[in-house]
Amino acid sequence: MSSCRFAGRDQPRIVPGRHTEECPSINPLTLAAEPYECTGCQPCTADHCRVCGVEHAVQTCPECLDETREALTGIVRACEVLPEEAEHRGQDSEAMNLLGPAADPDARRHVEASYLGGRLPEGWIEANHGRDCPLLAKKGEPGYGDPCTGCAGDELHPLTVLGGWASVYREAFEHDDTGVVTVADEREYLDRNLMRASAWPHVPFEDFARDVRRCRDHIEAVIHSGEQIDRGAPCFRCGSSLERVWGEREEDDGWRCPKCGDFRSPEDYRRNVAQQHLAHSDRLTLKEIEQAYSIPGGTLRRWAAEQRREVGGVMKTYPARLRHVSRVNGRKVYRVADVLALRDGTKAEKMTG
Incomplete structure (x- = not known):
């Protein structure tokens, strides 16, 4: 201490x-x-630890070294869960992005060298990296001569983080490149050389430790390694949001209210949600209006159809009394207020007639 x-x-x-x-x-x-x-x-x-800056150590304190090693292991463990999370969240999810390939750090450095050599158009760095990129610093300004670390991209992809830092330490330690980059292999290499890297003065181990922790935290946030709560419709008794619960048996799965404890099976939940939709929605299909307001389906279809009448020996077409306002999944949707106005107007005509 x-x-x-x-x-x-x-x-x-x-x-x-x-x-x-x-x-x-x-x-x-x-x-x-x-x-x-x-x-x-x-x-x-x-001397203080180069990572935490608190503990007395020549380079890196044992606590920060252990934490970095645990973060490396945490990245591999989190990546093992990504396929299941990507399957659940879909192809456009961040889980699928982390599971997919990453940019080649060496190729990015070649592109940056091309920009500095004038082979790329002016403004490319500002558009792809940001205005604070070290590549834009002039001689004598802070950051001049420093390499870009992906300032604007904020790379947290495990292949980019582990592969990029493994490449840096292989070059520093004069180790041969393996060619194919995988999360497991790069983690194994960094873990094997972690003690030497923590004491190596020519590479910022504090930046490496920070990137590894941020990468692990990001993946764990994506896969919801803590408690994952699926919230549903409001409780049908107290109005609080229902939460999905999973039991030991399939029949114990369902939705439970965290406030009043009311439990609904999946079938009851779907039926109750449909009932709430019919009771509170201001736009419904003709079939839903028939169920919710007990208006005969034939009457609704007659209101929604064009009227053809013979006037003076000529057939004329008149617009429908009830017009749809939109389509949902190919089905016409009508305003409930328009339907109720027609119903009430028809009743009034019958009473006065």
């Missing part, structure tokens, strides 16, 4: 109870007009 404490993002860590010579609390020449109490202001001169 580190004995120093945090003093500010732009300040070095300080040692509690230790003071500099200029501290007003101990130097009588700089005593303040009012009593001044200092709990410590002497900067800590010990």
